[in-house]
Amino acid sequence: MLKYHVIALSMVSALSLTSAALADTMVRGRSVPDHELGYVKQQCATLLAREQGNSNNEWDSHPQEAAVPSGNSSFVKSLDLEALSLVDCRKAGLVR
Numbered sequence: 095m096l097k098y099h100v101i102a103l104s105m106v107s108a109l110s111l112t113s114a115a116l117a118d119t120m121v122r123g124r125s126v127p128d129h130e131l132g133y134v135k136q137q138c139a140t141l142l143a144r145e146q147g148n149s150n151n152e153w154d155s156h157p158q159e160a161a162v163p164s165g166n167s168s169f170v171k172s173l174d175l176e177a178l179s180l181v182d183c184r185k186a187g188l189v190r
Contacts (some may be wrong), residue, residue, distance in 0.1 A: 121186040124173045133166035138183035145180055153161050 116126040183189045
Protein backbone atom coordinates (compact mmCIF):
# COMPACT_ATOMS: atom_id res chain seq x y z
CA MET A 95 0.00 0.00 0.00
CA LEU A 96 2.83 2.38 0.84
CA LYS A 97 4.35 1.67 -2.56
CA TYR A 98 1.23 3.04 -4.30
CA HIS A 99 1.25 6.20 -2.20
CA VAL A 100 4.87 6.86 -3.10
CA ILE A 101 4.16 6.32 -6.80
CA ALA A 102 1.09 8.58 -6.66
CA LEU A 103 3.02 11.29 -4.83
CA SER A 104 5.82 11.10 -7.39
CA MET A 105 3.36 11.46 -10.25
CA VAL A 106 1.66 14.47 -8.66
CA SER A 107 5.03 16.14 -8.07
CA ALA A 108 6.11 15.56 -11.66
CA LEU A 109 2.85 16.93 -13.03
CA SER A 110 3.02 20.06 -10.90
CA LEU A 111 6.57 20.77 -12.05
CA THR A 112 5.63 20.23 -15.68
CA SER A 113 2.60 22.51 -15.52
CA ALA A 114 4.60 25.26 -13.85
CA ALA A 115 7.23 25.11 -16.58
CA LEU A 116 4.58 25.38 -19.29
CA ALA A 117 2.67 28.23 -17.68
CA ASP A 118 1.96 31.30 -19.79
CA THR A 119 2.94 34.79 -18.68
CA MET A 120 0.23 36.59 -16.73
CA VAL A 121 -0.54 40.19 -17.76
CA ARG A 122 -3.51 42.13 -16.33
CA GLY A 123 -4.73 38.88 -14.78
CA ARG A 124 -4.85 37.12 -18.14
CA SER A 125 -2.69 34.33 -19.45
CA VAL A 126 -0.67 35.39 -22.50
CA PRO A 127 0.50 32.45 -24.62
CA ASP A 128 4.09 32.33 -25.83
CA HIS A 129 3.16 33.03 -29.46
CA GLU A 130 1.60 36.39 -28.42
CA LEU A 131 4.18 37.37 -25.81
CA GLY A 132 6.58 38.97 -28.28
CA TYR A 133 3.87 41.38 -29.43
CA VAL A 134 2.98 42.26 -25.85
CA LYS A 135 6.67 42.89 -25.09
CA GLN A 136 6.87 45.21 -28.12
CA GLN A 137 3.88 47.12 -26.80
CA CYS A 138 5.53 47.42 -23.40
CA ALA A 139 8.80 48.60 -24.98
CA THR A 140 6.90 51.22 -26.95
CA LEU A 141 5.06 52.43 -23.86
CA LEU A 142 8.36 52.64 -21.96
CA ALA A 143 10.02 54.56 -24.80
CA ARG A 144 7.15 57.02 -24.87
CA GLU A 145 7.35 57.54 -21.13
CA GLN A 146 11.07 58.25 -21.44
CA GLY A 147 10.41 60.73 -24.24
CA ASN A 148 11.92 58.54 -26.93
CA SER A 149 9.22 57.61 -29.40
CA ASN A 150 11.73 56.81 -32.13
CA ASN A 151 11.82 53.05 -31.75
CA GLU A 152 11.16 50.55 -34.51
CA TRP A 153 7.67 49.59 -33.29
CA ASP A 154 6.30 53.10 -32.92
CA SER A 155 5.52 54.02 -36.51
CA HIS A 156 3.00 56.68 -35.47
CA PRO A 157 4.31 58.34 -32.30
CA GLN A 158 1.38 60.78 -32.17
CA GLU A 159 -1.19 57.97 -32.20
CA ALA A 160 -2.53 57.29 -28.72
CA ALA A 161 -3.92 53.76 -29.11
CA VAL A 162 -1.82 50.63 -29.63
CA PRO A 163 1.43 52.35 -30.59
CA SER A 164 3.15 49.12 -31.62
CA GLY A 165 0.37 48.25 -34.08
CA ASN A 166 0.12 44.65 -32.91
CA SER A 167 -3.48 44.58 -31.71
CA SER A 168 -4.57 42.17 -34.46
CA PHE A 169 -1.96 39.59 -33.41
CA VAL A 170 -2.92 39.44 -29.72
CA LYS A 171 -6.20 37.79 -28.79
CA SER A 172 -5.59 37.08 -25.10
CA LEU A 173 -5.65 40.69 -23.95
CA ASP A 174 -6.54 44.18 -25.13
CA LEU A 175 -3.32 46.00 -26.04
CA GLU A 176 -5.15 49.33 -26.06
CA ALA A 177 -5.88 48.90 -22.36
CA LEU A 178 -2.33 47.80 -21.50
CA SER A 179 -0.40 50.33 -19.44
CA LEU A 180 3.24 50.63 -18.51
CA VAL A 181 2.26 49.78 -14.93
CA ASP A 182 0.76 46.50 -16.20
CA CYS A 183 3.99 45.76 -18.08
CA ARG A 184 6.06 46.40 -14.97
CA LYS A 185 3.83 44.23 -12.78
CA ALA A 186 4.22 41.38 -15.28
CA GLY A 187 8.00 41.85 -15.27
CA LEU A 188 8.15 42.71 -18.97
CA VAL A 189 9.91 46.07 -18.46
CA ARG A 190 11.68 47.82 -15.58
